[in-house]
Amino acid sequence: MDLNPSLASRRILIVTDAWRPQINGVVRTLESLAGQLRSWGHEVSFLTPEPFWTVPVPTYPEIRLSLVTRRTVYLQMARARAHHIHIATEGPLGLLARGYCLERGKAFTTSFHTRFPEYAAARLPVPEEWSYGYLRWFHDPAAATMVPTPSLRSELAAHGFSHLSLWGRGVDGARFHPGPKTMFTDLPGPHLLYVGRVSAEKNVAAFLALNIAGTKIVVGDGPDRAHLQRAYPQVKFVGYLHGEDLAAAYRSADVFVFPSRTDTFGNVITEALASGTPVAAYPVTGPRDILTDPRAGTLSDDLEQAVRHSLLLERAHARSLGEQFTWSASALQFFSALVPATVRQHRLAKAV
Template identity: 55%
Template sequence: MTSILIVTDAWRPQINGVVRSLERTAEELEGMDVRVEFLTPRAFRTLPCPTYPEIRLSLATPARIRRMIADAACDHLHIATEGPLGLMAARIARRDGRIFTTSYHTRFPEYVSARLPVPLSWSYGWLRRFHNSGQGCMVATMSLENDLQARGFTNLMRWSRGVDHHLFKPYEGSVLPESLPGPIFMYVGRVAVEKNIEAFLSLSLPGTKVVVGGGPQLERLRREHPDVHFTGAKVGEELARHYASADVFVFPSLTDTFGNVLLEALACGVPVAAYPVMGPLDVIGDTGAGVLNEDLQKAALAALDVPREHAREAALGYTWAESARQFLDNCVAAYDNRNARKAA
């Protein structure tokens, strides 16, 4: 397999785990002499997503998508998201008898239910039909694999994540204002309702709470929590230095499938405090690199005692090179899966 076309509704200028994972995977694959092409919203006119205008929905037609897939002339088709582009690409692939894989990045049903009165069973039923229609669905963790299997998802494949240990590392000093009292408890990520950030902001903690990131809830939370330091979105070394300026990384999400930010914080030598749910259970588990507790305040306070070098060590086992190899192996295995289906 020498070329892969990735269809994704999530793309720059969005800053999130999906975009970062796809970009880094593509970089590693190209180093393995695999050509990677992307079909993204940048090729189309877009409209803002209701309730989340930072996400743009592409105005595309099936005929144009089919032409773009054909013009890419790639050996394999991977559909990363369940948005307008992903849905049309999957429909075209099924009609044309083309092998394709998908990936499950976001607990979309939980995100929808946080905004609209839609039963989880409806959303999961729709997602199950979408992902089961391909020759493999890539998932980041065992917890997610077990959850989706119980909901009737099939052909699940493991695709973990990585972290750049050269960028995300301990740094000397702090980039935060000297006036902020310590210890520093930090959240990094989208500032949106599904991230459960208010569970963090409501904690009674010593020192200062810091929120790094942008999103639809940012301005409201700024008004309601004047004691919290909001930095806005950060990228690259500036982001890494913000992580390294924290004493504890607090991850309040109950709906993430993995949480790339967990690895980034750990790689910077910052212990994690989180709920014992999917994502933290898989990354932190019994490594001792953080504290998981149903009482997030207890977890945050206890994480202050975790050695920073222990946190860093826990992240070193995750690399983007290994992540890309898993991705490529899954693309190849998709052809075996189709042959097995035909034989059955």
């Protein structure tokens, strides 16, 4: 495709099982991507669970799966008359969209957002390699499978994935920016912040167990919140925050702590950096791809040590690194990896 994203208006259909009212990085990424593509004059439509009946995932009610027929999905996809089809998730809608493309000989792209094999293994007696086998099968017929970081690309290649393409993430630097501390001022400092789902795969307990003076603040909710709140009564749990309240929380923190070892990127890291808040994290996929300037954050297998070091960093360096992540650059990578839906890739034939 031509790398100029504004040459001609294109109809782009994105299929996703993750959508509002879920609050997560996948939804924020897709919404921000669509906004940027539309600003370039493209038509972006979504096939999401919104109009369908859904059922909650066992042990994880925040995530719901669509109850939808093959005929309904096929009709909606045909009516979209999309020039490009992107399948963002591997759930029921993604699976039906994949089938539609293969049956009708339409090329498509996919993206890898979430480590479901690790998440499933943490909750169910399902070996990771079984899940990776399904995911390889799912993504193999795509013309490109987009991944957010070089580290994840290497990991997936080692698991047997192919035709992997980089699609980075951005951050809204106008919304998330440095400023005065307006929240948590009644709590003892320093203020250590976590933002995200409160669930086992996010490793939130590693943050809560840190032996550091001050106040730990958790923004978000999830299946583990109740028992963690009982186990750590000294921690400030504030639930979900949105808009200006969320932005104020980031810039009011002294350090942003990212305890997850399983995320594929970590949009919240870039939001914290853009707010001028240094980050402490483990040296794993996601954080090590983002925290490329040691003046902006600290990577260490000793999370407590990482936090203590990040408390000494200058906020200006965090903001400078955060400014390098733009939705314009992210959308350009995405757009450049798209393929015309009318072109059938030769190797697709084997995957039907």
